[in-house]
Amino acid sequence: MSGTGGADAGGTPGLSIFSKYDPLKQRVDxxxxxxxxxxxxxxDDIMGPTRGRIGNREIILAGTNNYLGLTYDEAARQAAKDAIDRHGTGTTGSRIANGTYVEHEQLERDLAEHLGKPSCIVFTTGYVTNLAAMAGLAGPNDVIFIDADAHACIIDGTRLAGTTTVRFRHNNPADLDKRLARQAIPEGGHALVVIEGLYSMFGDIAPIDEFVEVAHRHGAYLYVDEAHSYGVFGATGAGIAEEQGVLDQIDFYSGTFSKSLASVGGFCASRHPEFELLRKVMRPYMFTASAAPSNICAAQAALDAIKSRPELRTNIMARAAQLHDGLNRMGFDLAAPASPVIAIRRPNEAQAAMEWNWLLKEGVYVNLAVPPGTPQSSSLLRISVSAAHTEEDVNAILSRFRALKDQSGEILNEMMRKIAGG
Structure with missing residues (x-):
C-alpha cells in the first residue's frame, strides 16, 4: 500500500513517513x-589528484582527502588493472565464504608488519571497519569510552555493540581519567577507549601518548582510528601513534583505504593475536561482500609507496604549513594548528554555503561542513591538502581566499537576495 501515511495506512493523519525531516528540508531549500x-x-571529469572538470571549467581539488595523491600513481593504477585481468571485477561473496583471495591475505600481512602488530583484518570500507571491530570487541558487560568529537562510524559502532557508552571531553586525557575512575565496570567486563589520531573536521591532533598512559593505567584497552593520519605522519607513515612513539602500545589500530591508500576499504590491526577470532563474530565482516581485487591491489601498491617514498610526507606537510600560514595571515578563523586538514570557521551555515559556491565558481573545490556532522555545531569551509599539490597550487588557492575576503560584503548581499528569492 502506498500513500501519505494516513490513519488507514497505520500512520498519523496528514503526515508522511518523511515529515520528521521537515526541518532538514527547510535547511536544504x-x-x-x-x-x-x-x-x-x-x-564531469577527474583529471588527476588535484584537478577536476565541471562543464568547461577546470577546478583545483582542495577537498578530496587524497592526502598522498596516489589515486593516479602509475603503480597503483596498473595494480588495479592487473587485478581485474586476473580475478575479474568483484568477489561476489564475503570473506567467510568465497571472498578471500591471496591478495587480501597478503595485504593483511603487510599492513600488520608495517604497524608491528601480529594481527590485521581487512574490511570492505573504513566505516564498516569501525562498525564491525567495535561491535565485535565490546559485549554486554563492557563499557566504551569515546571522544566527544567521535566520527559517525564510531558512534554507530557503539550502537551496534549495544554497550554502555561514556563520552569524555574532546582530546582531554584528564577528563577520560576522571570518567574511567568513576565508571563502574560490570563483573566480567572491560573498558574500551576509542579515539582518533587526526580529527577529520577541525584537523586537530590527539595526544595519543597521553591517552595510552591513562587508558592502560585503568586497565582499559585503547582503540585508535588513524583514518586521516595513516600514511601522513610518522617516520614510516604509520601515523600519529608512531610519531608520538607509542605505536607498539596501541591495542587496536584502524584505518581506511580511501585516504592515503588511494582505494576503497579499511583495516583494523591489533597487538593481541586473539583479535583473529573476531573474524567469526563480526557481522559487518561476515555478511558483506569482500573488497574487490582491484581495490585490494591498488591499496597494496599505495602501501608500498608509503613505505618507500618519505618525500610524499615531506611535501604534504610543507604545503599544509604554507596554506595554513597564508590563511592565518589573512585573518581567517582557523580551527586548529597546521595539519593536512585545515578548517575555516564561518559565522553560519548560509554564509558558509554562499562562500563555498563562490569559491567553486572561482575554480576551487573545498568541503562545506555543517551540523550535525561538525563539532560544536560549527559551519566550516574545510580544506584537505595533498602531497600532489604544488607550491603554485597553494598560492592559487590562497589568492581565491584573499579575493573572497576582499569581496565579502558583495557576497553576503548576493546571499541575502538569493535567500529572499530575489
Missing part, C-alpha cells in the same frame, strides 16, 4: 536557493 547543492556535487 535555503542552501539550494543560494547555488549548487554542495552535498550532491558531480564532476
Amino acid at each position: 535555503v542552501v539550494n536557493r543560494i547555488g549548487v547543492d554542495p552535498f550532491n556535487m558531480t564532476f
Whole structure:
C-alpha cells in the first residue's frame, strides 16, 4: 500500500513517513536557493589528484582527502588493472565464504608488519571497519569510552555493540581519567577507549601518548582510528601513534583505504593475536561482500609507496604549513594548528554555503561542513591538502581566499537576495 501515511495506512493523519525531516528540508531549500547543492556535487571529469572538470571549467581539488595523491600513481593504477585481468571485477561473496583471495591475505600481512602488530583484518570500507571491530570487541558487560568529537562510524559502532557508552571531553586525557575512575565496570567486563589520531573536521591532533598512559593505567584497552593520519605522519607513515612513539602500545589500530591508500576499504590491526577470532563474530565482516581485487591491489601498491617514498610526507606537510600560514595571515578563523586538514570557521551555515559556491565558481573545490556532522555545531569551509599539490597550487588557492575576503560584503548581499528569492 502506498500513500501519505494516513490513519488507514497505520500512520498519523496528514503526515508522511518523511515529515520528521521537515526541518532538514527547510535547511536544504535555503542552501539550494543560494547555488549548487554542495552535498550532491558531480564532476564531469577527474583529471588527476588535484584537478577536476565541471562543464568547461577546470577546478583545483582542495577537498578530496587524497592526502598522498596516489589515486593516479602509475603503480597503483596498473595494480588495479592487473587485478581485474586476473580475478575479474568483484568477489561476489564475503570473506567467510568465497571472498578471500591471496591478495587480501597478503595485504593483511603487510599492513600488520608495517604497524608491528601480529594481527590485521581487512574490511570492505573504513566505516564498516569501525562498525564491525567495535561491535565485535565490546559485549554486554563492557563499557566504551569515546571522544566527544567521535566520527559517525564510531558512534554507530557503539550502537551496534549495544554497550554502555561514556563520552569524555574532546582530546582531554584528564577528563577520560576522571570518567574511567568513576565508571563502574560490570563483573566480567572491560573498558574500551576509542579515539582518533587526526580529527577529520577541525584537523586537530590527539595526544595519543597521553591517552595510552591513562587508558592502560585503568586497565582499559585503547582503540585508535588513524583514518586521516595513516600514511601522513610518522617516520614510516604509520601515523600519529608512531610519531608520538607509542605505536607498539596501541591495542587496536584502524584505518581506511580511501585516504592515503588511494582505494576503497579499511583495516583494523591489533597487538593481541586473539583479535583473529573476531573474524567469526563480526557481522559487518561476515555478511558483506569482500573488497574487490582491484581495490585490494591498488591499496597494496599505495602501501608500498608509503613505505618507500618519505618525500610524499615531506611535501604534504610543507604545503599544509604554507596554506595554513597564508590563511592565518589573512585573518581567517582557523580551527586548529597546521595539519593536512585545515578548517575555516564561518559565522553560519548560509554564509558558509554562499562562500563555498563562490569559491567553486572561482575554480576551487573545498568541503562545506555543517551540523550535525561538525563539532560544536560549527559551519566550516574545510580544506584537505595533498602531497600532489604544488607550491603554485597553494598560492592559487590562497589568492581565491584573499579575493573572497576582499569581496565579502558583495557576497553576503548576493546571499541575502538569493535567500529572499530575489
